[in-house]
Amino acid sequence: MIRDSVLGxxxxxxxxxxxxxxxxxxxxxxxxxxLRLLKEGNARFAADNLKEAKPPSRxxxxxxxxxxxxxxxxxxxxxxxxxxxxxxxGLGVLFVVRVAGNVGGPDVYASMEYAAxxxxxxxxxxxxxxxCGAVDAVMKEKDLPTEHLKNLARLVRTGDDAKDLDTxxxxxxxxxxxxxxxxxxxxxxxxxxxxxxxxxxxxxxxSGEVRWLKLKR
Ligand SMILES: [Zn+2]
Numbered sequence: 001m002i003r004d005s006v007l008g009x010x011x012x013x014x015x016x017x018x019x020x021x022x023x024x025x026x027x028x029x030x031x032x033x034x035l036r037l038l039k040e041g042n043a044r045f046a047a048d049n050l051k052e053a054k055p056p057s058r059x060x061x062x063x064x065x066x067x068x069x070x071x072x073x074x075x076x077x078x079x080x081x082x083x084x085x086x087x088x089x090g091l092g093v094l095f096v097v098r099v100a101g102n103v104g105g106p107d108v109y110a111s112m113e114y115a116a117x118x119x120x121x122x123x124x125x126x127x128x129x130x131x132c133g134a135v136d137a138v139m140k141e142k143d144l145p146t147e148h149l150k151n152l153a154r155l156v157r158t159g160d161d162a163k164d165l166d167t168x169x170x171x172x173x174x175x176x177x178x179x180x181x182x183x184x185x186x187x188x189x190x191x192x193x194x195x196x197x198x199x200x201x202x203x204x205x206x207s208g209e210v211r212w213l214k215l216k217r
Contacts, residue, residue, distance in 0.1 A: 027120075028068055028070060028120060028121075028122060029070050029122060030122060031122040031123050031194070031195075031196055031197030032197070033122075034070040034071050034121075034122050034123035034197075035071075035123055035197065035199065037070060037071075037087075037089075038070075038071060038087045038089075038123070038125065038210075039210075039212075040088075041053075041086075041087040041088035041089055042086060042087055042088070042208075042209065042210045044088045045085060045086055045087065045088045045208050046207060046208035046209045050085070050088050051088060052088050052089050052090045052093075053084050053085050053087075053088045053089060053090060054090070055090045055091045059090045059091045059092070060091060062092070063091050063092030067092045067095075067119060068092065068119065068120075069092065069093055069094055069095040069115060069119055069121045070093055070094070070121060070122065070123065071087075071093075071094055071095070071121055071122075071123040071124070071125055072094075072095045072096075072097065072111075072112050072115045072116060072121050072123065072124045072125070073087075073094050073095070073096045073097070073125050073127055074097045074098075074099075074102050074104070074108060074112065074124070074125070074126045074127065074176070075096065075097075075098055075102050075125075075126075075127040075128075075129070075203075076098065076099070076100060076101060076102045076127075076128065076129055076132055076134065077098045077099055077100045078100070078129060078132065078133070080129070080205055081098075081127070081129045081203055081205075083096050083127065084096075086127075086203055086208070086210060087210075095111075095115040095119065095121050097111045097112060099152075100133075100134040100152060101132065101134030101135055101138075101152065101153075101155065101156045101172065102126060102127060102128050102172070102173065102176060103134075103152065103155035103156055103157075103172075103176055104155065104176050104179045104180060104183060105155060109180070109183050109184045109187070112124060112180070112184070112187060113184055113186050113187060116186070116187055116190055116195075116196050117186055117190070121196070122195065122196055122197070123196065123197050123198075123199070124180065124187070124196060124197070124198040124199070125199055125200075125201055126173055126176050126177040126180070126198070126199070126200045126201070127173070127201050127202070127203055127210070128169045128170070128172060128173035128176075128200075128201070128202045128203070129169070129202060129203040129204070129205060130166065130169065130202065130203070130204050130205045130206070131165070131205055132165075132169050132172075134152070134153070134156060135156055135158060135165065135168050135169050135172055136165055136168075137153060138153050138156040138158055138168075139158050139162065139165060139168050156172055157171060157172050157175035157176065157179075158171055158172055159171030159172070159175065169202060170202060170213065173200045173201070173202055173213060174200050174213060174215060174216065176200075177198055177199070177200040177215060178215065180198055181198065199212060199213075200212075200213040200214075200215060201213055
Protein backbone atom coordinates (compact mmCIF):
# COMPACT_ATOMS: atom_id res chain seq x y z
CA MET A 1 0.00 0.00 0.00
CA ILE A 2 2.73 2.41 1.02
CA ARG A 3 4.85 1.27 -1.90
CA ASP A 4 1.96 1.89 -4.31
CA SER A 5 1.44 5.41 -3.06
CA VAL A 6 5.17 6.15 -3.32
CA LEU A 7 5.23 4.87 -6.89
CA GLY A 8 2.16 6.97 -7.65
CA UNK A 9 3.89 10.02 -6.22
CA UNK A 10 7.04 9.47 -8.29
CA UNK A 11 4.92 9.07 -11.43
CA UNK A 12 3.00 12.23 -10.57
CA UNK A 13 6.16 14.27 -10.03
CA UNK A 14 7.71 12.96 -13.22
CA UNK A 15 4.61 14.10 -15.10
CA UNK A 16 4.90 17.49 -13.43
CA UNK A 17 8.43 18.01 -14.64
CA UNK A 18 9.78 17.32 -11.17
CA UNK A 19 13.05 15.47 -10.76
CA UNK A 20 12.44 12.32 -8.75
CA UNK A 21 14.58 12.06 -5.63
CA UNK A 22 17.64 9.92 -6.16
CA UNK A 23 17.00 9.46 -9.86
CA UNK A 24 19.21 10.42 -12.77
CA UNK A 25 17.03 13.54 -13.10
CA UNK A 26 18.12 14.93 -9.73
CA UNK A 27 19.83 17.83 -11.46
CA UNK A 28 16.52 18.94 -13.02
CA UNK A 29 15.70 19.90 -16.59
CA UNK A 30 17.95 21.92 -18.88
CA UNK A 31 16.81 25.45 -19.79
CA UNK A 32 15.41 24.18 -23.11
CA UNK A 33 13.62 21.26 -21.47
CA UNK A 34 12.07 23.63 -18.92
CA LEU A 35 10.91 25.90 -21.75
CA ARG A 36 9.32 22.92 -23.53
CA LEU A 37 7.44 21.98 -20.34
CA LEU A 38 6.06 25.51 -20.08
CA LYS A 39 5.01 25.56 -23.74
CA GLU A 40 3.25 22.21 -23.38
CA GLY A 41 1.50 23.41 -20.22
CA ASN A 42 0.34 26.62 -21.92
CA ALA A 43 -1.06 24.63 -24.85
CA ARG A 44 -3.09 22.56 -22.38
CA PHE A 45 -4.29 25.73 -20.60
CA ALA A 46 -5.35 27.42 -23.84
CA ALA A 47 -7.24 24.25 -24.80
CA ASP A 48 -9.06 24.11 -21.42
CA ASN A 49 -7.28 20.86 -20.70
CA LEU A 50 -5.46 21.43 -17.40
CA LYS A 51 -3.68 18.41 -15.98
CA GLU A 52 -1.14 19.61 -13.45
CA ALA A 53 -2.53 22.86 -12.03
CA LYS A 54 -4.77 20.97 -9.66
CA PRO A 55 -2.53 20.25 -6.71
CA PRO A 56 -3.62 17.13 -4.86
CA SER A 57 -2.47 16.57 -1.29
CA ARG A 58 0.42 14.40 -2.49
CA UNK A 59 1.91 17.41 -4.27
CA UNK A 60 1.78 19.35 -1.01
CA UNK A 61 3.48 16.52 0.84
CA UNK A 62 6.14 16.08 -1.84
CA UNK A 63 7.08 19.74 -1.83
CA UNK A 64 6.69 20.55 1.87
CA UNK A 65 10.34 19.92 2.72
CA UNK A 66 12.04 20.99 -0.48
CA UNK A 67 11.31 22.94 -3.64
CA UNK A 68 12.91 22.42 -7.03
CA UNK A 69 11.26 24.90 -9.41
CA UNK A 70 11.92 24.50 -13.13
CA UNK A 71 11.34 28.17 -13.97
CA UNK A 72 11.32 31.67 -12.54
CA UNK A 73 8.41 33.73 -13.81
CA UNK A 74 8.50 37.51 -13.51
CA UNK A 75 5.01 38.67 -14.32
CA UNK A 76 2.41 41.32 -13.57
CA UNK A 77 0.40 41.37 -10.33
CA UNK A 78 -2.75 41.48 -12.48
CA UNK A 79 -5.32 39.02 -11.12
CA UNK A 80 -5.75 37.42 -14.54
CA UNK A 81 -2.14 36.39 -15.09
CA UNK A 82 -1.72 33.46 -12.69
CA UNK A 83 1.34 31.53 -13.98
CA UNK A 84 0.37 28.19 -12.44
CA UNK A 85 -2.78 28.19 -14.56
CA UNK A 86 -1.19 29.71 -17.66
CA UNK A 87 1.55 27.05 -17.73
CA UNK A 88 -0.53 24.27 -16.16
CA UNK A 89 1.88 23.58 -13.31
CA GLY A 90 1.33 22.39 -9.76
CA LEU A 91 2.95 23.34 -6.48
CA GLY A 92 6.72 23.75 -6.33
CA VAL A 93 7.26 23.96 -10.10
CA LEU A 94 7.22 27.71 -10.73
CA PHE A 95 9.08 30.35 -8.71
CA VAL A 96 6.88 33.37 -9.31
CA VAL A 97 7.80 37.02 -8.79
CA ARG A 98 4.86 39.34 -9.39
CA VAL A 99 4.79 43.11 -9.53
CA ALA A 100 2.55 45.48 -11.48
CA GLY A 101 3.99 45.99 -14.95
CA ASN A 102 6.40 43.04 -14.48
CA VAL A 103 9.21 45.48 -13.80
CA GLY A 104 12.59 44.76 -12.26
CA GLY A 105 14.01 46.27 -9.07
CA PRO A 106 16.33 45.25 -6.22
CA ASP A 107 13.82 42.95 -4.50
CA VAL A 108 12.82 41.37 -7.79
CA TYR A 109 16.40 40.67 -8.84
CA ALA A 110 17.24 39.30 -5.39
CA SER A 111 14.34 36.85 -5.57
CA MET A 112 15.40 35.73 -9.03
CA GLU A 113 19.03 35.34 -7.94
CA TYR A 114 17.94 33.14 -5.05
CA ALA A 115 15.87 30.88 -7.29
CA ALA A 116 18.53 30.62 -9.99
CA UNK A 117 21.57 30.23 -7.76
CA UNK A 118 20.30 28.38 -4.70
CA UNK A 119 17.33 26.46 -6.12
CA UNK A 120 19.00 25.98 -9.53
CA UNK A 121 15.95 26.97 -11.54
CA UNK A 122 17.19 26.80 -15.17
CA UNK A 123 14.79 29.21 -16.87
CA UNK A 124 13.67 32.83 -16.40
CA UNK A 125 10.54 34.06 -18.16
CA UNK A 126 9.59 37.72 -18.22
CA UNK A 127 5.87 37.54 -18.90
CA UNK A 128 3.92 40.64 -19.86
CA UNK A 129 0.25 40.47 -20.78
CA UNK A 130 -2.28 42.09 -23.07
CA UNK A 131 -4.29 45.03 -21.76
CA CYS A 132 -1.81 45.71 -18.92
CA GLY A 133 -3.12 48.55 -16.76
CA ALA A 134 0.35 49.52 -15.49
CA VAL A 135 1.76 49.96 -19.00
CA ASP A 136 -1.42 51.72 -20.11
CA ALA A 137 -1.16 54.21 -17.23
CA VAL A 138 2.41 55.06 -18.19
CA MET A 139 1.56 55.38 -21.89
CA LYS A 140 -1.28 57.76 -21.16
CA GLU A 141 0.89 59.64 -18.62
CA LYS A 142 -1.86 59.32 -16.06
CA ASP A 143 -1.50 61.45 -12.96
CA LEU A 144 -0.75 58.86 -10.31
CA PRO A 145 -1.84 59.67 -6.77
CA THR A 146 1.05 58.31 -4.68
CA GLU A 147 4.85 58.25 -4.69
CA HIS A 148 4.79 54.46 -4.68
CA LEU A 149 2.80 54.42 -7.90
CA LYS A 150 4.97 57.13 -9.45
CA ASN A 151 8.14 55.22 -8.57
CA LEU A 152 6.77 52.03 -10.10
CA ALA A 153 5.68 53.88 -13.24
CA ARG A 154 9.25 55.14 -13.70
CA LEU A 155 10.40 51.53 -14.02
CA VAL A 156 8.02 50.72 -16.90
CA ARG A 157 9.77 50.97 -20.28
CA THR A 158 7.24 51.59 -23.04
CA GLY A 159 9.89 52.58 -25.60
CA ASP A 160 9.99 55.64 -27.85
CA ASP A 161 8.24 54.07 -30.82
CA ALA A 162 5.15 52.74 -29.04
CA LYS A 163 2.03 54.08 -30.75
CA ASP A 164 -0.31 51.50 -29.27
CA LEU A 165 -0.61 49.56 -26.04
CA ASP A 166 0.42 46.20 -27.53
CA THR A 167 3.70 47.65 -28.80
CA UNK A 168 4.35 49.32 -25.43
CA UNK A 169 3.70 46.04 -23.61
CA UNK A 170 6.08 44.19 -25.92
CA UNK A 171 8.74 46.92 -25.58
CA UNK A 172 8.46 46.79 -21.80
CA UNK A 173 8.86 43.01 -21.70
CA UNK A 174 11.95 43.17 -23.93
CA UNK A 175 13.46 46.02 -21.91
CA UNK A 176 12.81 44.28 -18.58
CA UNK A 177 14.40 41.11 -19.95
CA UNK A 178 17.51 42.99 -21.04
CA UNK A 179 17.69 44.78 -17.70
CA UNK A 180 18.05 41.51 -15.80
CA UNK A 181 21.56 40.77 -17.04
CA UNK A 182 22.52 44.44 -16.76
CA UNK A 183 21.42 44.67 -13.15
CA UNK A 184 22.44 41.24 -11.88
CA UNK A 185 25.98 40.04 -12.52
CA UNK A 186 25.06 36.68 -11.00
CA UNK A 187 22.22 36.09 -13.47
CA UNK A 188 24.40 37.38 -16.31
CA UNK A 189 27.14 34.88 -15.42
CA UNK A 190 24.66 32.00 -15.16
CA UNK A 191 23.21 32.95 -18.56
CA UNK A 192 26.67 33.25 -20.14
CA UNK A 193 27.57 29.82 -18.80
CA UNK A 194 24.40 28.36 -20.33
CA UNK A 195 23.05 27.34 -16.92
CA UNK A 196 19.98 29.52 -17.30
CA UNK A 197 18.03 30.90 -20.23
CA UNK A 198 16.18 34.22 -19.98
CA UNK A 199 13.22 34.61 -22.34
CA UNK A 200 10.60 37.33 -22.90
CA UNK A 201 6.95 36.50 -23.58
CA UNK A 202 3.49 38.06 -23.68
CA UNK A 203 0.34 36.38 -22.44
CA UNK A 204 -2.94 37.04 -24.24
CA UNK A 205 -5.79 37.44 -21.76
CA UNK A 206 -8.44 36.31 -24.26
CA SER A 207 -6.89 33.35 -26.04
CA GLY A 208 -4.84 32.14 -23.08
CA GLU A 209 -1.83 31.74 -25.35
CA VAL A 210 1.70 32.81 -24.48
CA ARG A 211 3.61 34.36 -27.37
CA TRP A 212 7.35 33.91 -27.04
CA LEU A 213 9.46 36.86 -28.12
CA LYS A 214 13.04 37.20 -29.27
CA LEU A 215 15.43 39.76 -27.88
CA LYS A 216 16.78 42.31 -30.36
CA ARG A 217 20.50 41.80 -30.63
ZN1 LIG B 1 -0.41 44.21 -15.94
